[in-house]
Amino acid sequence: MTRVPLLSAQGLNVRYGAIQAVRGIELSINEGEIVTFLGANGAGKSSTLNALVGLVPVAEGRVLFDDQDITDLAPERLTPMGLTLAPEGRRVFGGLTVEENLRMGAYAVNDVDRRMAAWDMVYDLFPILHERRKQFAGTLSGGQQQMLAIGRALMCGPRLLLLDEPSLGLAPKIVGQIFDLIALLRERDVTLGIVEQNVAMALEVADRGYVMAAGRVVATGTAEELRQTDRLRAAYLGEE
Amino acid sequence: MDLFVQQTVNALALGGTYALLALGLAVVFSIMGLINFAHGELMTISGYTLMYCGILGVPFAVSVPLAILAAVLAAVAMERIAFRPVRGGSGATMLITSFAVAMILQVLFQNLISARSQAVALPQILSQSVHLGNVIIGVNKIAAIAATVLMLIFLDRFMNRQKTGIAMRAAAEDFAVARLMGIRANTVIAGAFAISGLLAGVAAVLWVSQRASVDPLMGFTPVLKAFIAAILGGLGSLRGAVAGGFMLGFIEVYLAAFLPQEFQEFREPIGLGLVVLILLFRPNGMIPSRFLGLIKV
Numbered sequence: 001m002t003r004v005p006l007l008s009a010q011g012l013n014v015r016y017g018a019i020q021a022v023r024g025i026e027l028s029i030n031e032g033e034i035v036t037f038l039g040a041n042g043a044g045k046s047s048t049l050n051a052l053v054g055l056v057p058v059a060e061g062r063v064l065f066d067d068q069d070i071t072d073l074a075p076e077r078l079t080p081m082g083l084t085l086a087p088e089g090r091r092v093f094g095g096l097t098v099e100e101n102l103r104m105g106a107y108a109v110n111d112v113d114r115r116m117a118a119w120d121m122v123y124d125l126f127p128i129l130h131e132r133r134k135q136f137a138g139t140l141s142g143g144q145q146q147m148l149a150i151g152r153a154l155m156c157g158p159r160l161l162l163l164d165e166p167s168l169g170l171a172p173k174i175v176g177q178i179f180d181l182i183a184l185l186r187e188r189d190v191t192l193g194i195v196e197q198n199v200a201m202a203l204e205v206a207d208r209g210y211v212m213a214a215g216r217v218v219a220t221g222t223a224e225e226l227r228q229t230d231r232l233r234a235a236y237l238g239e240e
Numbered sequence: 241m242d243l244f245v246q247q248t249v250n251a252l253a254l255g256g257t258y259a260l261l262a263l264g265l266a267v268v269f270s271i272m273g274l275i276n277f278a279h280g281e282l283m284t285i286s287g288y289t290l291m292y293c294g295i296l297g298v299p300f301a302v303s304v305p306l307a308i309l310a311a312v313l314a315a316v317a318m319e320r321i322a323f324r325p326v327r328g329g330s331g332a333t334m335l336i337t338s339f340a341v342a343m344i345l346q347v348l349f350q351n352l353i354s355a356r357s358q359a360v361a362l363p364q365i366l367s368q369s370v371h372l373g374n375v376i377i378g379v380n381k382i383a384a385i386a387a388t389v390l391m392l393i394f395l396d397r398f399m400n401r402q403k404t405g406i407a408m409r410a411a412a413e414d415f416a417v418a419r420l421m422g423i424r425a426n427t428v429i430a431g432a433f434a435i436s437g438l439l440a441g442v443a444a445v446l447w448v449s450q451r452a453s454v455d456p457l458m459g460f461t462p463v464l465k466a467f468i469a470a471i472l473g474g475l476g477s478l479r480g481a482v483a484g485g486f487m488l489g490f491i492e493v494y495l496a497a498f499l500p501q502e503f504q505e506f507r508e509p510i511g512l513g514l515v516v517l518i519l520l521f522r523p524n525g526m527i528p529s530r531f532l533g534l535i536k537v
């Protein structure tokens with residue numbers, strides 16, 4: 001079966017001045033899949049996601065989304081096309097209310113019906129956000145802020161949602177809730193790319209994964225395959 | 241007591257003008273980290289528009305909106321021509337750019353209009369006053385306070401209810417993430433400049449209404465004061481800018497009114513000393529911005 005991936009990157013390189021964070025990565029995400037990106041701190045996972053959505057420039061390589069070349073497109077152009085990212089560290093707008101945060105998430109959606117559907121979906125997935133909608137986002141707990149960050153990203157009705165470390169710094173019980181949610185999102189036809197430190201849980205929800213070390217992909221395969229290879233552990237230990 | 245009421249009205253009128261100017265500086269600063277020293281020249285442009293309208297016999301009710309519009313258009317043009325090319329540059333680069341813009345405009349005013357102060361025709365009513373008991377209040381003061389209140393209400397509504405206003409608050413907090421929402425950098429930055437122009441235009445009309453004259457350096461002093469007010473309130477914080485503007489207005493007016501005669505000479509240094517004293521206790525200003533120090537653009 002040959003199908004065109006929803007998103008693919010070829011020979012992706014990212015540099016910050018003299019630092020080369022991503023070194024010639026190949027990756028693809030198919031419609032309906034959950035793909036996870038694993039690897040130790042500093043492996044280049046965030047740089048990869050940020051480059052895909054145009055937050056950091058692509059030094060070399062090509063990114064295709066839905067058969068279009070999006071290599072040099074700014075993030076504000078990609079959101080309306082259905083590609084967005086919930087960035088590492090949540091980064092909710094603390095001085096805006098929960099409702100205002102979500103409203104900003106739907107900023108690019110002009111169709112009223114689609115916007116209403118997004119409000120319904122997000123408040124349905126996260127009743128707590130509805131309860132707290134008048135509260136400033138800065139006053140929410142870490143777990144609630146993460147839910148808001150994901151909810152906000154969902155408001156634009158993305159076809160592909162990238163999540164950068166959604167479980168970062170959360171209590172184990174909350175982490176469980178976040179992963180339950182990720183499983184729910186799959187049922188709602190959202191394709192997901194997830195960067196995670198929590199390898200076990202990530203491989204449990206994901207279909208496939210990429211293991212990164214020092215800016216390169218050092219292993220790839222189905223979640224099942226990755227669970228069994230040594231390369232995964234090697235990548236975390238910094239060997240290649 | 242009557243004198244106190246009267247001076248309080250004066251302080252509100254002056255402080256309100258400072259507040260509008262400081263707010264204009266703060267809106268731009270909060271979004272792109274630029275302290276726009278050419279903000280004063282937006283005032284001057286409004287002032288000259290009023291002057292020319294007066295010469296041409298345009299009714300005041302028409303020349304006021306025209307003067308405000310001139311400042312808005314000038315602010316948007318300033319962003320487009322001077323600040324867009326240096327966007328994302330260091331704070332110093334942008335600051336120097338704004339100095340350059342201010343100087344170029346000042347030289348243009350001096351050479352194309354006049355280096356000297358020009359009279360601005362104002363309607364009679366502005367120089368009249370109303371008597372409330374024993375208190376005499378100038379109509380221009382009442383107009384200034386009313387205009388300030390209306391502008392603050394308008395801005396509050398805009399920033400809290402309008403999609404573009406909320407997007408400006410979001411962008412001020414985290415520009416990169418705002419862009420992830422589909423918010424365009426050009427939209428919020430042009431919006432910030434348009435609002436700063438609107439505020440400078442209104443402030444200019446109020447300023448000229450108290451003085452009936454305009455000169456090429458007209459904007460310098462009030463914007464320097466507004467800058468002090470913005471720092472006093474907490475640079476980058478909109479509420480802080482308003483609080484700082486009023487605080488500075490009160491300090492100046494009360495010192496002028498109630499400081500003993502022999503100290504009047506030292507009024508300005510005493511006033512600035514009070515500002516320094518407040519900053520000593522609140523180094524980030526009275527109402528600090530929570531987001532200062534985060535990356536812009």
Ligand SMILES: Nc1ncnc2c1ncn2[C@@H]1O[C@H](COP(=O)(O)OP(=O)(O)O)[C@@H](O)[C@H]1O
Pocket residue numbers: 016019020021039040041042043044045046047048
């Ligand atoms: N904005 C930046 N400026 C300079 N270096 C950066 C920046 N962001 C990341 N890096 C560097 O790039 C490398 C990859 O970082 P990152 O993509 O954040 O990795 P990960 O998300 O896998 O932890 C690291 O060496 C990091 O120090």
Ligand SMILES: [Mg+2]
Pocket residue numbers: 045046047088165
């Ligand atoms: Mg990371």
